[in-house]
Amino acid sequence: MLKLDSIIEGNCTSVLQTIPDNCVDLIFTSPPYADNRKNTYQGIAIDEYVDWFLPVSAELKRVLKPEGTFILNIKERAVNGERQTYVLELILAMRRQGWLWTEEFIWHKKNCYPGKWPNRFRDAWERCLQFNKQKHFKMYQESVMVPIGDWSNKRLARLSDTDLKRDESRVGSGFGKNISNWLGKEVVYPTNVLHLATECANRGHSASFPVVLPSWFIKLFTNQGDIVLDPFMGSGTTAIACIELARHYVGIEAMHKYCVLAEQQIAKVKRPQIPLIPENNSSDKVYAG
Amino acid sequence: MLKLDSIIEGNCTSVLQTIPDNCVDLIFTSPPYADNRKNTYQGIAIDEYVDWFLPVSAELKRVLKPEGTFILNIKERAVNGERQTYVLELILAMRRQGWLWTEEFIWHKKNCYPGKWPNRFRDAWERCLQFNKQKHFKMYQESVMVPIGDWSNKRLARLSDTDLKRDESRVGSGFGKNISNWLGKEVVYPTNVLHLATECANRGHSASFPVVLPSWFIKLFTNQGDIVLDPFMGSGTTAIACIELARHYVGIEAMHKYCVLAEQQIAKVKRPQIPLIPENNSSDKVYAG
DNA sequence: GTTCCGCATGAATCGATAG
DNA sequence: ACTATCGATTCATGCGGAA
Numbered sequence: 001m002l003k004l005d006s007i008i009e010g011n012c013t014s015v016l017q018t019i020p021d022n023c024v025d026l027i028f029t030s031p032p033y034a035d036n037r038k039n040t041y042q043g044i045a046i047d048e049y050v051d052w053f054l055p056v057s058a059e060l061k062r063v064l065k066p067e068g069t070f071i072l073n074i075k076e077r078a079v080n081g082e083r084q085t086y087v088l089e090l091i092l093a094m095r096r097q098g099w100l101w102t103e104e105f106i107w108h109k110k111n112c113y114p115g116k117w118p119n120r121f122r123d124a125w126e127r128c129l130q131f132n133k134q135k136h137f138k139m140y141q142e143s144v145m146v147p148i149g150d151w152s153n154k155r156l157a158r159l160s161d162t163d164l165k166r167d168e169s170r171v172g173s174g175f176g177k178n179i180s181n182w183l184g185k186e187v188v189y190p191t192n193v194l195h196l197a198t199e200c201a202n203r204g205h206s207a208s209f210p211v212v213l214p215s216w217f218i219k220l221f222t223n224q225g226d227i228v229l230d231p232f233m234g235s236g237t238t239a240i241a242c243i244e245l246a247r248h249y250v251g252i253e254a255m256h257k258y259c260v261l262a263e264q265q266i267a268k269v270k271r272p273q274i275p276l277i278p279e280n281n282s283s284d285k286v287y288a289g
Numbered sequence: 290m291l292k293l294d295s296i297i298e299g300n301c302t303s304v305l306q307t308i309p310d311n312c313v314d315l316i317f318t319s320p321p322y323a324d325n326r327k328n329t330y331q332g333i334a335i336d337e338y339v340d341w342f343l344p345v346s347a348e349l350k351r352v353l354k355p356e357g358t359f360i361l362n363i364k365e366r367a368v369n370g371e372r373q374t375y376v377l378e379l380i381l382a383m384r385r386q387g388w389l390w391t392e393e394f395i396w397h398k399k400n401c402y403p404g405k406w407p408n409r410f411r412d413a414w415e416r417c418l419q420f421n422k423q424k425h426f427k428m429y430q431e432s433v434m435v436p437i438g439d440w441s442n443k444r445l446a447r448l449s450d451t452d453l454k455r456d457e458s459r460v461g462s463g464f465g466k467n468i469s470n471w472l473g474k475e476v477v478y479p480t481n482v483l484h485l486a487t488e489c490a491n492r493g494h495s496a497s498f499p500v501v502l503p504s505w506f507i508k509l510f511t512n513q514g515d516i517v518l519d520p521f522m523g524s525g526t527t528a529i530a531c532i533e534l535a536r537h538y539v540g541i542e543a544m545h546k547y548c549v550l551a552e553q554q555i556a557k558v559k560r561p562q563i564p565l566i567p568e569n570n571s572s573d574k575v576y577a578g
Numbered sequence: 579g580t581t582c583c584g585c586a587t588g589a590a591t592c593g594a595t596a597g
Numbered sequence: 598a599c600t601a602t603c604g605a606t607t608c609a610t611g612c613g614g615a616a
Contacts, residue, residue, distance in 0.1 A: 085380065121478055121480050122590075192413055477607080583615080
């Protein structure tokens with residue numbers, strides 16, 4: 001029925017209609033932003049964006065398991081001196097559609113796009129909106145705990161003008177690949193702000209997010225063997241995160257060139273050996289709400 | 290007419306009606322949040338919040354100078370497992386009222402309130418919504434510059450031969466073209482994410498923010514001698530920031546106990562000596578938009 | 579095997595210019 | 598008048614190659 005670990009080329013809504021009800025554990029996606037990148041992607045007009053997205057989110061709600069979660073990464077642009085409001089309107093419309101707006105995570109970008117303008121600073125954050133079908137959803141908080149070092153006690157004890165200055169700390173990201181960094185350190189739960197760098201290497205896709213972004217939410221909201229859906233797959237970053245974390249993925253992508261690119265990226269990924277001790281075993285399972 | 294450097298006790302809208310048109314350079318405030326608990330402040334019911342705030346924002350729009358700025362520090366809380374939507378609705382309503390929604394700054398709290406819940410992490414950010422009356426507003430970006438990142442030590446400490454040649458020939462594109470501009474550079478412009486610690490000092494007020502928060506916006510949007518209004522003064526943090534930065538303040542506060550508290554806090558503040566060289570002099574003045 | 583250095587690039591935005 | 602295109606501006610990161 002549902003072919004796992006594959007990318008389906010086609011129109012998002014049409015493909016979604018072929019997927020059974022209540023079978024996906026997590027949806028993570030970053031849809032094309034309004035009126036953006038007309039050259040590289042299909043541009044959506046600002047005033048049509050909500051009407052364009054609602055049929056998609058209706059299908060997403062159908063295919064998501066009752067205890068599953070939908071994470072929507074999006075950020076409105078500045079046009080004519082103002083921030084656009086379509087994301088706000090989308091949140092309100094999705095609630096009318098029956099979604100619960102559980103939380104708004106902030107992706108604080110370490111390396112945001114450069115530039116200077118007379119009326120605004122560089123935009124260094126994006127929204128990661130959490131939607132759920134019901135108040136009770138799966139959440140494995142222990143799997144994303146972050147280390148905290150001695151330095152934090154010193155820094156937090158002294159508040160001064162330097163607190164206004166740049167954050168040079170590496171805590172808050174907590175995505176250190178080297179486990180040895182964690183030794184001897186106390187771990188704490190993270191907050192709803194993720195401090196990550198963008199990956200600006202050659203990705204071939206203009207709208208790529210770092211793999212640690214989906215990885216964080218996949219660890220938080222799924223277990224090994226669960227199914228993750230990305231209805232706007234792009235260059236396949238969500239799929240890569242799934243493979244690295246031993247989750248199943250289902251991707252949808254409208255443009256052939258990105259399907260090819262995603263398959264190329266996926267082919268490079270090393271499958272992890274199955275850990276002897278699953279990170280999210282039954283004793284860790286927390287049913288939230 | 291308008292009595293400067295004072296706190297006026299009374300109902301916010303009523304007091305605002307006594308203030309002349311177009312006389313305030315910056316409005317910074319953190320209004321009472323919508324809440325069902327009514328014991329700490331005058332609680333505003335969630336479903337009445339927008340209707341309650343719109344008459345206030347209408348008066349604020351009247352008293353603000355055309356080139357002034359309104360910064361609204363606010364964050365919806367989670368109720369019944371969901372984030373409340375009244376802030377989103379307020380933004381949309383204020384735009385219909387004629388405000389421009391110029392930007393959304395994020396206050397990323399370094400040390401946010403502790404706690405643990407099964408369905409969400411600690412909330413480590415608040416919105417600082419920027420509204421303007423027109424596209425052209427005053428902005429003094431140089432007054433809030435921050436130290437450049439560590440990468441510059443390695444990259445810029447020793448310029449390579451190719452860097453120097455590229456500079457002489459004035460060819461190439463992008464960053465490298467003006468590499469000489471980066472020699473000796475120590476500060477850069479900030480982003481729209483403020484990474485500040487919270488203050489634990491103001492225990493007497495339920496909704497206190499650190500003085501560096503208003504200070505940052507006051508430096509960014511006003512000059513010395515300008516007038517800053519806080520229509521929900523609380524414990525007087527905005528006034529303290531004004532005094533330290535040699536700006537005039539006008540505060541409004543409904544509750545007598547907070548008026549007393551604010552006056553006490555203000556009395557402790559050391560007035561700065563007037564600097565010989567104003568930080569924002571006329572040559573630095575930038576009219577944005 | 580590490581460390582260091584050069585370099586390309588990234589969901590940007592505004593104002594001016596051209597059609 | 599209104600839209601489309603283009604140049605100018607700016608900062609931090611990861612990658613690949615060299616030391």
